[in-house]
Amino acid sequence: MITPDELMTITASRLLADNRVVFAGIGVPTVACALAKRRQAPDLTIVLEGGIVGLRLRAGQLPDSTNEMRAAVDVDQLTGITDVFLAAQRGFFDYGFLGCAQIDQYGNVNSSVIGDRAAPSVRLPGTGGANDIASLCTETFVVTRHERRRFVEKVDYVTTPGFLGGGCARAAAGLGFGGISTVITDLAVLDFHERTKQMRVRALQPGVSLAEVEKATGFGLLVADDLGALPEPEPAEIALLRELQGTG
Amino acid sequence: MNAARADLEAHRRPLRDKVVSAATAVELVSDGDHVAIGGTNYSRTPMALVFALLRGKATGLTVSRPLSCFEAELLLVTGTASTLMTSWVGIGHGWGLARVVRHHVEQGLAEYQEWSHLAMAMRYRAGAMGVPFLPTHTMLGSDLAADTGARTVECPYTGTTLLAVPALHPDVTLVHVHRADRYGNAQIDGYPFLDVDMVHAARRVVLSAERIVEPEELRRSPRETLIPHFAVDAVVHEPFGCYPHECYGEYEADSDHVAEYMRAVRGEGGASAGELACEGARHYVAEHVLAHDEFGGFVASVDEQRRTSLRARARELMPR
Numbered sequence: 001m002i003t004p005d006e007l008m009t010i011t012a013s014r015l016l017a018d019n020r021v022v023f024a025g026i027g028v029p030t031v032a033c034a035l036a037k038r039r040q041a042p043d044l045t046i047v048l049e050g051g052i053v054g055l056r057l058r059a060g061q062l063p064d065s066t067n068e069m070r071a072a073v074d075v076d077q078l079t080g081i082t083d084v085f086l087a088a089q090r091g092f093f094d095y096g097f098l099g100c101a102q103i104d105q106y107g108n109v110n111s112s113v114i115g116d117r118a119a120p121s122v123r124l125p126g127t128g129g130a131n132d133i134a135s136l137c138t139e140t141f142v143v144t145r146h147e148r149r150r151f152v153e154k155v156d157y158v159t160t161p162g163f164l165g166g167g168c169a170r171a172a173a174g175l176g177f178g179g180i181s182t183v184i185t186d187l188a189v190l191d192f193h194e195r196t197k198q199m200r201v202r203a204l205q206p207g208v209s210l211a212e213v214e215k216a217t218g219f220g221l222l223v224a225d226d227l228g229a230l231p232e233p234e235p236a237e238i239a240l241l242r243e244l245q246g247t248g
Numbered sequence: 249m250n251a252a253r254a255d256l257e258a259h260r261r262p263l264r265d266k267v268v269s270a271a272t273a274v275e276l277v278s279d280g281d282h283v284a285i286g287g288t289n290y291s292r293t294p295m296a297l298v299f300a301l302l303r304g305k306a307t308g309l310t311v312s313r314p315l316s317c318f319e320a321e322l323l324l325v326t327g328t329a330s331t332l333m334t335s336w337v338g339i340g341h342g343w344g345l346a347r348v349v350r351h352h353v354e355q356g357l358a359e360y361q362e363w364s365h366l367a368m369a370m371r372y373r374a375g376a377m378g379v380p381f382l383p384t385h386t387m388l389g390s391d392l393a394a395d396t397g398a399r400t401v402e403c404p405y406t407g408t409t410l411l412a413v414p415a416l417h418p419d420v421t422l423v424h425v426h427r428a429d430r431y432g433n434a435q436i437d438g439y440p441f442l443d444v445d446m447v448h449a450a451r452r453v454v455l456s457a458e459r460i461v462e463p464e465e466l467r468r469s470p471r472e473t474l475i476p477h478f479a480v481d482a483v484v485h486e487p488f489g490c491y492p493h494e495c496y497g498e499y500e501a502d503s504d505h506v507a508e509y510m511r512a513v514r515g516e517g518g519a520s521a522g523e524l525a526c527e528g529a530r531h532y533v534a535e536h537v538l539a540h541d542e543f544g545g546f547v548a549s550v551d552e553q554r555r556t557s558l559r560a561r562a563r564e565l566m567p568r
Contacts, residue, residue, distance in 0.1 A: 135390075
C-alpha cells in the first residue's frame, strides 16, 4: 500500500525535467527532487537555502535541515545563504519547490499564523526561505496533502505570495516574474487559470473522483477542459523512494 | 551621519589581547538591546554565549537570527528576550514545533517580528555595507511586508517597484567560529551563514571559538579569515561551544539531548499545555544552564563517549 505522502512525492518528482535547477525546501520537496535525479532527471541541480548547490542525498541519510553537515556531503558548492537567494533573484533557478500549511485559490501560502495575526490561535514556524523562493524562482511547485483545512478560500496570512488577489495583482505588487505554477497533492495536480489565476484541477490521482477533490477543497475550483488522470506510480519508483527515505 | 557609523567612528578597536570569559563578554549586552545570534537553526549556534546571556543580568532583549531553534525558547522563558526577529522558529525539523515560542506569541507575552530569510540577510548586509537600505524583489505583496512596515521604492532608472529592506545594526552580535586569534581575526569552516554581515553590521561583537590559535597560524590561510580583528570586541575560548547544536566538521548535533529537551516541554495538551512547556523549559535552564558557572561545566556533564561519537560522526561527513 502506498501512503498519501509517497503518492504525492512520486507525482511531484515526475514534474521535474532534467538539466534544470531547483530551489527546494526540506522534506517532501527535497525527497521528490532526489527521486527525480535517480529517474528522469540525473542532471537536476538541487539548491538548498543553507547555501548548498548540487545536493546529493544519500539513501537513508536525509537531513532535517537545509543548514546542516549532512546536507553538505558531496555537493557542488557550499556558499552563503545570501548568495543562493541572490542567485534566485538573478534568475538562475527554474523551479522553486515548497510544502505548505495552508494555500488559497490564488496560490498564496500561509506558514505564519492561523487566526487573527495580532492574537493568533496558532503561531506557525514562519516563512523561512519560502517567501523568497516563491517570489524569486522562475516557477514554483507546492506539494501538500489535500485537506479542506489546508485549501481555504483566503489564507489567514499571506506569508508567501502566489498570485495575491488574482489577475495581474502579482505583477502590480512588483513581482514581475515567477509565481506558483503547480500544486501537487495526494488527490490531484492543479494549476492556475492563465488570466484569472484561480486554481484549476488539471489531473486526478488514480481512483480519485473530481467530487472527492472538490469535497477536500474549501473553495470553488476551476476544472480543466481536458481533465486528465495521473498514472499509477510504478513499483520501481515506490521502491526507490522507500530506499531514499530509509523506509524500504 | 547615521548613528551606527558615528558609534563606530568613536569606537576604534586597537590590536590587543581580547580574550575574556563568556561572563565578561556578555556584559557588553544591556537591557533591551538588540542581540544578533549567529548560525542558523541547530547549526553553529554560539550556545556558550547564549548560556552566558541566560546566566547574566540583561533582560527584555530583541534577539535576531535568520532561523531560530530552542535557544529562542530559553531566551524567552527566562525573560532574557521579549522580542524575536527571525524568519522561522522550530526545534529542528524532525523534533517539532517550538511550543514555548508558540505559547509566548499566542498569549501576547512576546513579539515575533517575521521577515523572510533573504530579507533578514539583506537587513544585516545593508547594515554591514553602511547603507540605510537595500532594494530587493523579495517579500513584495505579502503580509510580511505589510506587518514589518517595510516600504517600497521605485527604481530611479527603470521605474521598477522594489522592497527597501532597512539596515539592521545589532547592538551586540554573538558568533561562534572555528579558529580565532587573540585579536579577533577569525576563520569559519563550512557554512558561512549570515555571520560575517552580522559582525560588520553590529555595534559590538563577541566571538566564541573552538580554538584560540597564534596569529601566524591564521596568516598561513588569509583567504579563510572571514572576520577581521578591527570588527571584534571580545574573544571567548569555548571548545564544544555550540553543543547540543552542530559545529561543521567538529561535532554533530546531539539529537538525544534535544529529544530530552522536547520531552521536557511536552505538556499533556489542553489549556495548560503552553504553561507546562514553559515549566519544562525553565527546568531545562535550571538543570543545564544555571547549575554550571560556565559552559565548560555543562559540556563536562555530557557523557564523554557521546561527545567522542558526535566528533567522529562530524569527521565522517567531511569531504575527503
